[in-house]
Amino acid sequence: MIQIEDLRFRYPGAGRDAIGGLSLRIREGSLFGLLGPNGSGKTTLISILTGLLSAASGRVLVDGKALPARAREVQAFCALVPQEYAFYPRLNVIENLRFFAGALGIPVTAVKARVEEALGVAGLDAFQTTRAAHLSGGLKRRLNLAIGLLNRPRLLFLDEPTVGIDPQSRRFILEAIKRINQHGTTVVYTSHYMDEVELLCDEIGVLDSGRLLAQGTLEQLLQGDSGHSLIVSLSAAPSLPQQAHLSEISGLETDQNRLRIESCTDAQLKQLVALLAGEKLGIARMQYGYGNLEELFLHLTGRQLRD
Amino acid sequence: MPVFALIGKEWKLLLRDWHALLLLFAMPAVFILVMSLALQDQFAAHQRVNIHYYLVDEDQSAVSRALVQQLDDMKDFSALPSGAPVAKLLDLVRNDRTQFLVRIPAGFGKAMLTARPSQLEMRAGPGVEPAMYELFAAALRSALAHVYLRQLMAPLDTQPPVAGSVPAEASGLSVADKLLNAQSLYQAGSENQRPSSVQQNVPAWLLFAMFFIAIPLSTTWVQERQQGTYARLRSMGVRPGDLLLGKLLPYLGINLLQVALMLAIGVFVVPLLGGGRLALGHSPLALCLMALAVSFASVAYALLIANMVTTSEQATIFTGVANLLMAAIGGIMVPRFLMPAAMQTLSQYSPMAWGLEGFLDVFLRQGGLGEVVPEAARLFGFGLICLLVAGILLGARQRK
Numbered sequence: 001m002i003q004i005e006d007l008r009f010r011y012p013g014a015g016r017d018a019i020g021g022l023s024l025r026i027r028e029g030s031l032f033g034l035l036g037p038n039g040s041g042k043t044t045l046i047s048i049l050t051g052l053l054s055a056a057s058g059r060v061l062v063d064g065k066a067l068p069a070r071a072r073e074v075q076a077f078c079a080l081v082p083q084e085y086a087f088y089p090r091l092n093v094i095e096n097l098r099f100f101a102g103a104l105g106i107p108v109t110a111v112k113a114r115v116e117e118a119l120g121v122a123g124l125d126a127f128q129t130t131r132a133a134h135l136s137g138g139l140k141r142r143l144n145l146a147i148g149l150l151n152r153p154r155l156l157f158l159d160e161p162t163v164g165i166d167p168q169s170r171r172f173i174l175e176a177i178k179r180i181n182q183h184g185t186t187v188v189y190t191s192h193y194m195d196e197v198e199l200l201c202d203e204i205g206v207l208d209s210g211r212l213l214a215q216g217t218l219e220q221l222l223q224g225d226s227g228h229s230l231i232v233s234l235s236a237a238p239s240l241p242q243q244a245h246l247s248e249i250s251g252l253e254t255d256q257n258r259l260r261i262e263s264c265t266d267a268q269l270k271q272l273v274a275l276l277a278g279e280k281l282g283i284a285r286m287q288y289g290y291g292n293l294e295e296l297f298l299h300l301t302g303r304q305l306r307d
Numbered sequence: 308m309p310v311f312a313l314i315g316k317e318w319k320l321l322l323r324d325w326h327a328l329l330l331l332f333a334m335p336a337v338f339i340l341v342m343s344l345a346l347q348d349q350f351a352a353h354q355r356v357n358i359h360y361y362l363v364d365e366d367q368s369a370v371s372r373a374l375v376q377q378l379d380d381m382k383d384f385s386a387l388p389s390g391a392p393v394a395k396l397l398d399l400v401r402n403d404r405t406q407f408l409v410r411i412p413a414g415f416g417k418a419m420l421t422a423r424p425s426q427l428e429m430r431a432g433p434g435v436e437p438a439m440y441e442l443f444a445a446a447l448r449s450a451l452a453h454v455y456l457r458q459l460m461a462p463l464d465t466q467p468p469v470a471g472s473v474p475a476e477a478s479g480l481s482v483a484d485k486l487l488n489a490q491s492l493y494q495a496g497s498e499n500q501r502p503s504s505v506q507q508n509v510p511a512w513l514l515f516a517m518f519f520i521a522i523p524l525s526t527t528w529v530q531e532r533q534q535g536t537y538a539r540l541r542s543m544g545v546r547p548g549d550l551l552l553g554k555l556l557p558y559l560g561i562n563l564l565q566v567a568l569m570l571a572i573g574v575f576v577v578p579l580l581g582g583g584r585l586a587l588g589h590s591p592l593a594l595c596l597m598a599l600a601v602s603f604a605s606v607a608y609a610l611l612i613a614n615m616v617t618t619s620e621q622a623t624i625f626t627g628v629a630n631l632l633m634a635a636i637g638g639i640m641v642p643r644f645l646m647p648a649a650m651q652t653l654s655q656y657s658p659m660a661w662g663l664e665g666f667l668d669v670f671l672r673q674g675g676l677g678e679v680v681p682e683a684a685r686l687f688g689f690g691l692i693c694l695l696v697a698g699i700l701l702g703a704r705q706r707k
Contacts, residue, residue, distance in 0.1 A: 052541055075544040079542075080538075086534055147539070
């Protein structure tokens with residue numbers, strides 16, 4: 001569905017590229033999680049893919065159509081649900097939906113059906129005449145999503161669609177997104193909630209400083225390369241003779257009852273497990289590889305604070 | 308104390324919206340300068356009021372020359388060269404290019420002391436304010452009384468008494484009334500009708516109010532941009548031109564409703580409160596064209612402001628002060644003929660001046676389509692330029 005090759009973009013007056021030589025492929029029908037710290041280029045990338053910005057160089061194809069030249073054709077079958085509440089607070093729910101249906105150029109005869117469809121998916125039937133300004137945070141997010149569904153998009157961009165809402169609303173929105181994807185819509189989803197991405201996305205890309213650091217399924221990413229660190233917490237600190245035996249394993253660092261091997265190989269892992277069993281040293285906790293997406297994310301993007 | 312923290316915060320916020328702060332300080336400063344320049348002749352202690360009139364002496368007698376001399380001695384009025392035909396001069400006065408025309412008819416001197424004297428003609432432009440009209444008429448009466456008494460006493464070879472030092476009957480002032488035929492060139496209904504203050508002021512304030520559409524329009528535009536609604540609409544394929552048109556047309560409608568309401572107040576409500584009734588002129592088409600032209604110009608100008616500013620505060624302050632400035636330059640606050648020559652020249656470039664002239668053509672000078680087309684064309688041109696620049700700014704902002 002999306003093919004990006006060597007994409008570069010720099011905002012006027014900026015000192016560095018917001019997107020620097022990015023290449024990425026997103027297959028049709030996938031639910032793609034786009035991860036990255038603040039300022040990594042996610043929103044810029046989505047803006048380019050929705051025709052709001054034009055890239056300086058590189059090749060962007062959406063459903064085989066080159067951007068920005070064929071932006072209007074792409075905009076006809078894609079939709080953007082921005083992070084902001086991008087609707088009119090002084091209009092009620094149904095007025096907002098009717099307005100955006102009109103702005104999309106949906107024929108008058110089809111507006112009613114499309115609006116009802118969007119209301120149904122977003123669970124807003126009971127709030128049709130409520131002014132948008134008076135909706136709760138969760139309902140506002142659902143209205144924001146509903147507007148994005150009016151043109152029955154084949155490609156849907158969701159920019160942090162669950163920020164600042166309660167767990168119930170969040171679960172509702174996530175399930176709705178899953179259903180939308182199951183009906184054939186390709187979804188590009190950005191979020192800082194790693195658990196959401198783990199739960200929802202069948203493929204993930206990690207972006208930082210305008211570059212793609214990793215891409216694959218959750219399993220592929222967590223499996224990663226062979227050089228994972230191993231961290232073992234023992235139930236009791238080893239005695240001096242036990243410490244002497246442990247020191248036979250190359251690369252092992254000992255700190256009281258905590259053992260650590262950076263870039264642990266299979267052989268080292270098996271050797272350590274056998275040694276601990278032989279010495280009858282109990283294991284309280286053991287960590288090998290990336291336990292979850294957040295660890296991988298922090299490993300890839302670093303732990304330093306971002307601007 | 309929390310109040311100190313609040314005050315400190317407010318200072319920081321104010322200082323960091325430097326655009327708004329600049330407007331807050333710079334624009335009133337410009338406003339004061341403009342108003343001071345516009346009124347400089349009025350308040351200068353040793354300068355005359357800058358009122359001009361055409362003087363046509365068809366009599367060319369000793370009496371008429373004496374009268375001309377008397378008129379020349381008036382401090383606040385000065386005669387303009389008047390070589391053109393009277394009809395042409397009357398047109399200039401009718402269009403408020405010059406405030407007055409004074410004509411001494413042939414035979415005026417000879418008939419002065421007879422039972423059926425000729426009358427000195429005073430014609431005032433429709434835009435001349437009542438106080439100015441009375442002031443000029445009084446000056447003419449005084450000059451006439453002086454010349455009349457001199458004529459009366461000529462056989463006795465005595466100097467006429469100073470006006471005001473003797474009773475009116477004896478000073479010739481009552482006779483002067485009979486010697487003067489003063490009329491406004493305002494032609495709404497009956498002859499010799501003078502425009503009411505409603506008639507003279509409604510066009511100016513109507514125009515002023517119409518340009519204030521820029522405040523609600525620009526603040527709404529800024530809010531929509533900040534909410535991300537415009538980005539969403541653009542991602543839906545909505546063109547910048549559609550965005551501009553989507554704002555232009557409804558606000559044009561509001562602006563025209565505003566015109567209708569204000570005119571209805573002038574026609575129906577003001578008379579109920581004891582004021583003069585507003586007459587809408589002779590050409591509904593000319594009125595409609597002017598209303599449309601001013602609406603288009605003011606809404607397009609509002610769209611330009613909306614795309615120039617970044618915050619609602621800037622939009623409000625800029626619009627408020629820019630409107631006051633345009634009004635000051637355009638003759639809304641100070642009549643253009645009272646301004647110094649340089650300011651009058653500058654005034655020709657103010658859209659409010661074009662709007663005012665057009666409305667005055669309709670309301671005061673009974674102008675038709677032909678009379679208002681030049682002003683309407685300028686306003687439409689101004690509006691188109693505003694829209695074009697607004698479109699360019701909108702496009703540039705989208706690329707950021």
